[in-house]
Amino acid sequence: MSAAGTYTPKPGAAPLPRMIAAQAALETKMLLRNGEQLLLTVVIPTLLLVLFSAVDIVDTGDGKAVDFLAPGVLALAVMSTAFTGQAIATGFERRYGVLKRLGASPLPRWGLMAAKTLSVLVTEVLQIVLLTAIAFALGWSPHGNPVSVLLLLVLGTAAFSGLGLLMAGTLKAEATLAAANLVFLLLLMGGGVIVPLDKFPDAAQSVLGRLPISALSDGLRDVLQHGAGMPWADLGILAVWAVLGLGAAARFFRWE
Secondary structure, eight states, X not given: OOSTTOOOOOOOOOOHHHHXXXXXXXXXXXXXXXXXXXXXXXXXXXXXXXXXXXXXOSOOOSSOHHHHHHHHXXXXXXXXXXXXXXXXXXXXXXXXXXXXXXXXXXXXXXXXXXXXXXXXXXXXXXXXXXXXXXXXXXXXOOOSOHHHHXXXXXXXXXXXXXXXHHHHHHSOXXXXXXXXXXXXXHHHHHSSSSSOGGGSOHHHHHHHXXXXXXXXXXXXXXXXXXXXXXXXXXXXXXXXXXXXXXXXXXXXXXXX
16 A cells, blocks of 8 residues: 555466466366266266166176276276366367467466366366265275275376377367267277276287276276275386376477
């Protein structure tokens, strides 16, 4: 305040944590209001969990079907948000010049990426809470160490986020839309989410088992269904994908 009764403006950017939090809240609201992304992130995983748990369509081995399906559907939820949804949303933001304008704002570009990551994590928490509640209602009996589950989910999110940002930052928006949905469908069928990997030929298993969705679903299944210890092999696969994906995204991402 200067003279009595008058106020002097104090222009300047808000603190960086506040800017990141505000952008993350905006990103989360936009994601949850988008019908297509809501379909991918919530509706499809929920329908798959309920349908395949209630109807004996796929041989999931001994025990209740939901015990096999719930970990795979949790992995699918991570992929749908961190990879498919983020790739499509970011690709169209890039096409319409939104990223270019945000890149010129006081929020640094790495802060924007951090906000997008926080948005993905918030959405995943909501997904996991919903799917876990539905799985419990269907008779799910999880086991294992929560720390192992958390590490798998974090590394899976990092791996899929890197791949999603790489796709969104290098391809045209229409190509990203088509490719992201195609990859989602292919990995849904061949990533051990619904159909066990041992149902595929041996040669295919060796390739499919190294995919991030397979590592995440198998790791979660080993812990939650079989009560295994730390799934180091699956964590290692996810870590490699995370380093490669995030590194390539940082190197080749184009803002325009």
